[in-house]
Amino acid sequence: MHTKRVESTQKANELIDRLREKHGTELMFHQSGGCCDGSAPMCFEVGDFMVGSCDVKLGEIHGCEFFMAPEQFEYMKNTHLTIDVVEGRGSSFSIEIPLGVRFIAISRLFTSEEFENLENIEEC
Amino acid sequence: MSYTKPTFKARYENFIGGEWVAPVDGNYFEAISPIDNQVMTKVAQSNKKDVQVATDAAWKGFETWGKTSVSQRSAVLNKIADAMEANLEMLAVAETWDNGKGIRETINADLPLAIDHFRYFASVIRAETGTTTDLDSSTVSQEIHEPLGVVGQIIPWNFPLLMAAWKIAPAIAAGNCVVLKPAEQTPVSILLMMEVIADVVPAGVINIINGFGPECGKPLALSKGIRKIGFTGETTTGKLIMQYASENIIPVTLELGGKSPNVFMESIMDKDDAFFDKAIEGLVLFAFNQGEVCTCPSRALIQESIYEPFMKRVLERVAAIKMGDPLDPNTMMGAQASKDQYEKILHYINVGKEEGAELLIGGEKFNNPVHPEGFYIQPTLFKGNNKMRIFQEEIFGPVLSVTTFKDIDEALEIANDTLYGLGAGVWTRNVHEMQKLTRGIEAGRVWANCYHAYPAHASFGGYKLSGIGRETHMMMLNNYRHTKNILTSFDESALGFF
Numbered sequence: 001m002h003t004k005r006v007e008s009t010q011k012a013n014e015l016i017d018r019l020r021e022k023h024g025t026e027l028m029f030h031q032s033g034g035c036c037d038g039s040a041p042m043c044f045e046v047g048d049f050m051v052g053s054c055d056v057k058l059g060e061i062h063g064c065e066f067f068m069a070p071e072q073f074e075y076m077k078n079t080h081l082t083i084d085v086v087e088g089r090g091s092s093f094s095i096e097i098p099l100g101v102r103f104i105a106i107s108r109l110f111t112s113e114e115f116e117n118l119e120n121i122e123e124c
Numbered sequence: 125m126s127y128t129k130p131t132f133k134a135r136y137e138n139f140i141g142g143e144w145v146a147p148v149d150g151n152y153f154e155a156i157s158p159i160d161n162q163v164m165t166k167v168a169q170s171n172k173k174d175v176q177v178a179t180d181a182a183w184k185g186f187e188t189w190g191k192t193s194v195s196q197r198s199a200v201l202n203k204i205a206d207a208m209e210a211n212l213e214m215l216a217v218a219e220t221w222d223n224g225k226g227i228r229e230t231i232n233a234d235l236p237l238a239i240d241h242f243r244y245f246a247s248v249i250r251a252e253t254g255t256t257t258d259l260d261s262s263t264v265s266q267e268i269h270e271p272l273g274v275v276g277q278i279i280p281w282n283f284p285l286l287m288a289a290w291k292i293a294p295a296i297a298a299g300n301c302v303v304l305k306p307a308e309q310t311p312v313s314i315l316l317m318m319e320v321i322a323d324v325v326p327a328g329v330i331n332i333i334n335g336f337g338p339e340c341g342k343p344l345a346l347s348k349g350i351r352k353i354g355f356t357g358e359t360t361t362g363k364l365i366m367q368y369a370s371e372n373i374i375p376v377t378l379e380l381g382g383k384s385p386n387v388f389m390e391s392i393m394d395k396d397d398a399f400f401d402k403a404i405e406g407l408v409l410f411a412f413n414q415g416e417v418c419t420c421p422s423r424a425l426i427q428e429s430i431y432e433p434f435m436k437r438v439l440e441r442v443a444a445i446k447m448g449d450p451l452d453p454n455t456m457m458g459a460q461a462s463k464d465q466y467e468k469i470l471h472y473i474n475v476g477k478e479e480g481a482e483l484l485i486g487g488e489k490f491n492n493p494v495h496p497e498g499f500y501i502q503p504t505l506f507k508g509n510n511k512m513r514i515f516q517e518e519i520f521g522p523v524l525s526v527t528t529f530k531d532i533d534e535a536l537e538i539a540n541d542t543l544y545g546l547g548a549g550v551w552t553r554n555v556h557e558m559q560k561l562t563r564g565i566e567a568g569r570v571w572a573n574c575y576h577a578y579p580a581h582a583s584f585g586g587y588k589l590s591g592i593g594r595e596t597h598m599m600m601l602n603n604y605r606h607t608k609n610i611l612t613s614f615d616e617s618a619l620g621f622f
Contacts, residue, residue: 032360033381033543033589039517040468042360049360050367069359071543071589075516088463089156091281091308093337093361098153098169102464107475107513 003114005121008061008083012103015085016062019043019095029061029083031068031105032092041066041083041103042094054124070124078115082106126452127227130217132312135166138174138334139318141181142327148173153336155312158224158459158466159450161497167311170335172343175303178331179349182274182301185328190271190299192326194249201246201297203324205239211320212239217451219285219313224459224499225413226450237578238289241596244580245297248598262615268608271299272351275604276344278337278365280356281307281461282416282520286578288314290595291354296329298604303331303350305341309462337361348372352604355379356418358518359589377593377603379418379586381518382546385539386410386421386575387561389532389552390430399573403551404434406575407524408441411503414460415469415522418590419547421575423515425538428528435484435526438505442485445503449494459498460521466499469521472514473504476523481508484526510538518544532557536564545587549575568594 008016019027026046033039042049043064056073058066061083068076083103090102110118135152137144151169156162168174189197208215216230225234257265275295279287284306295302306314311334318332333340345353345368355365356379369376392403410421426434450458460466466489473487486504503522506514515525529535539548539561548567552558562570568585571577578584583597593603 030360032358033518039472039519040358040464044364049364052363072517075511075513079513086464086467088467089153089308090462090464091337092357093341093364095338097308098336098339100153104464104467104471106471109478 002119003110003117004059005119006058006061006066006081006083009085011085012083013062015096015099015101015103016043016064018099023095027064027095029064029066029103030055031066031072033069033072040090040092040094041105042092043096043103044093045095056121056123058121059119076107078109079107080110080114126449127217129451130214130221132165136168136312136315136334138168138170138178139315139322139330139332140178141184141331142322142325145177147171148177153308155222156462157221158309158461158463158499159221160495161463161499164221165312167315167334170333170340174333174335175340175343175347176349178303178333179274179347181328182303182331183349185326186271186273186301189296189301189326189329190273192299197297197299198246198250200325200329201242201293204321205242205246207321207324208235208239208242208317212236215285215313215317215320218316220450220458222310222313223281223284224450224461226455226458228453228455229413231453234283234286238286241286241289241293241580245293245598249297249601252598252601262613264612264614266610266612268610269298269601270606270608272605273300274350275300275302275352275354276347276350277302277304277354278341278344278357279304279306281310282413282418284310284313285317287356288317292330294595294600295354295604298601300604301329301331303333303344305333305335305344308334308336342368345369346371350374352376362591375603377595378591379546379593379595380589380591381418382420382544382567382586382590383423383516383518383542384419384421384544384547384549384567385423385425385542385565386549387425387535387539387551388427388430388434389535389554389557390427391553391557392551393430393434394553399553402573404437404441406549406551407438408445409575410524411442411445411457411522412576414457414501416461416465416520417576419569419576420520421547421549422519422524423510423542424524424526425535426526426528427535428530431528439485442503442505447490447500447502448492457503457522459495459500463499465520466501469501469519469523472517472519472521472523476506476508476512476514476525479508479512479514481506481512481514481525486522510541516542532560536561539565543588544590546590547571
């Protein structure tokens with residue numbers, strides 16, 4: 001069993017289920033960078049956001065693919081992400097915003113053991 | 125003495141076609157002040173239907189506004205500025221309550237700059253000309269500016285009124301009508317601004333619809349009723365906006381944040397004088413607006429030889445930052461704009477600790493005795509290296525990452541080792557260093573021996589992932605209009621081809 005780069009909390013999974021039901025479609029995530037509302041996971045309907053040809057797929061959370069721009073991945077290679085939910089309104093185009101909650105990425109560095117055993121990543 | 129907490133109506137509608145219009149589906153959302161985490165009022169929760177109503181009203185307004193003379197358009201912009209100035213204090217207090225920032229910033233920076241922006245664009249359009257060229261003895265080419273029509277604009281929450289002014293003023297000065305969506309964290313102050321200016325703006329020229337990104341921002345960006353979209357925010361949404369714009373093949377202006385370096389060369393400490401004092405403040409400006417600025421000087425690069433004595437003086441100044449009631453003019457740092465932002469900043473402080481950065485000061489939330497429920501964070505300095513996440517990711521809070529360099533070449537290398545290129549600061553008494561650094565740094569705005577000044581007529585915008593286009597300068601007018609060429613022949617003879 002390889003070490004996962006991105007995982008989600010029960011709260012995040014429940015929110016994903018709620019959004020799937022509301023939107024009637026599969027969802028995906030893209031980690032944003034920069035400015036107001038940046039450095040945060042954005043949740044979209046599959047097909048709404050055009051994933052970059054070199055964007056890195058970190059893994060899947062609760063059945064949703066999770067991507068990041070390759071430039072950002074360079075700095076987060078050693079980082080494990082846990083996607084969680086906080087109360088309170090964010091802004092941006094992420095689809096949970098109208099519900100008054102926000103996905104948030106909690107990060108920590110991999111241990112050296114985990115690092116040896118990471119899932120492979122396809123990079124351009 | 126603190127200013128009094130502002131009063132708001134129980135709820136606010138959208139401002140469309142010169143009137144207050146209820147959202148089509150009748151939904152409203154609660155606007156929360158980050159100062160005390162309490163509901164301040166309710167605002168319209170608009171969707172695709174409201175976007176349609178607003179763009180229709182804007183096109184109706186454009187029938188007249190698009191043909192209004194430059195002198196009359198200029199007069200309207202000046203009247204907007206005058207009305208805002210007459211209500212400056214009220215708008216500043218509302219802005220503080222909506223966003224959380226200190227009243228001394230809204231009164232002395234946000235509002236005066238927003239007002240001046242309307243006056244700036246009122247004046248430059250009077251002095252502008254198109255061009256006429258004699259291509260040969262009987263052929264004349266005229267380059268004429270024409271407005272695009274109706275434009276969509278989506279603005280952020282860090283400077284709600286100033287960002288609105290930056291976007292609205294050039295667009296309407298150029299003869300367009302605007303449909304603007306404020307950020308959902310700060311939807312209110314601009315509605316008060318519209319109350320103040322409603323009488324002086326012709327119907328349909330400025331339309332404000334509130335709502336959430338996926339429900340209201342997305343249909344606005346995708347609307348066939350707009351001829352351009354302007355956006356300020358983060359990178360993923362920036363990409364999304366470009367993607368939406370490609371559907372209708374309309375132009376885009378994007379401002380997408382940064383991780384701006386602030387470079388301090390050893391000559392700043394040649395004397396302990398007024399300039400050195402200014403340089404210390406120049407570093408501490410990371411705390412301006414609680415660090416919620418796209419150009420926040422969030423990476424301080426300090427020459428190794430002066431690090432210890434300079435940092436000693438800096439930390440004294442940071443320790444003197446007064447936090448408290450944002451409505452108290454003595455308060456230097458207010459609340460972070462929202463709960464999710466607050467949580468994110470605290471998380472990044474943990475990231476810094478975990479990465480092994482040395483915490484120099486701060487590093488905790490601030491328990492505000494006046495507003496214990498609000499979102500306050502201590503100004504925080506970390507020392508580390510530029511490969512750390514706190515040096516590479518935009519935290520958008522009062523968190524400064526400090527590192528050192530040996531010489532000017534290393535300073536440049538570190539300064540440019542970032543995905544972004546919005547702002548930068550350079551501090552030195554040596555003109556040669558100044559030239560090398562200001563020209564060598566890849567950023568749209570380099571402050572030389574100053575920082576965080578935003579005068580109109582100095583262009584602002586990003587290199588690299590920080591965006592596309594420039595604001596706060598008359599060149600912005602061309603982002604909001606067509607160029608029409610009229611090619612006239614005064615020759616009576618046929619070409620002779622057919």
